[in-house]
Amino acid sequence: DTAVSQTPKYLVTQMGNDKSIKCEQNLGHDTMYWYKQDSKKFLKIMFSYNNKELIINETVPNRFSPKSPDKAHLNLHINSLELGDSAVYFCASSQQTGQEETQYFGPGTRLLVL
């Protein structure tokens, strides 16, 4: 009974393709996030959603489009994949968006663009 799950765990694809990564949390949390861990191992926030509404949208190319069908799911769709999109993408969730909220992370999706 994984708290935050992501699929797929590994994704290898060609440049120019469109791909989606799915995230689900069964913690009953209201807020979900996407983070990217780049080659230098920094974890950086991309987006956050609270109750299906976009809250945080960092400087991310508009080829990345998050979609939240309900508050337990936050999917990430990436159009026209580029080599630089290769990274590990982590989904996370927290109870609320307020202060002092602990975020819980999924296992990550390792994306390799060839």
Added chain:
Amino acid sequence: DQQVKQNSPSLSVQEGRISILNCDYTNSMFDYFLWYKKYPAEGPTFLISISSIKDKNEDGRFTVFLNKSAKHLSLHIVPSQPGDSAVYFCAASGYGNKLVFGAGTILRVKS
């Protein structure tokens, strides 16, 4: 511009001794600080946190200290165990609960 810095890329400690991991931050608006532990091919796992109104928080073998005037926090693990070997990330948040992470410190506990 790194707002959260972990200046030691790695740390090696003998089993049973204390591990001290350090973290510095630059943004005075941060008011909540967390430590995450990460094993290879897994997501970060929440370890311990501290609010800016406190200077110490303890949970079993893990203690986090916060020095607001120095914008510095540290994680103490005592006694260290081989299973503690992992990458430790310091993270800070302010308004909007956006976490800003440090680059991580690889801890190796030798038996």
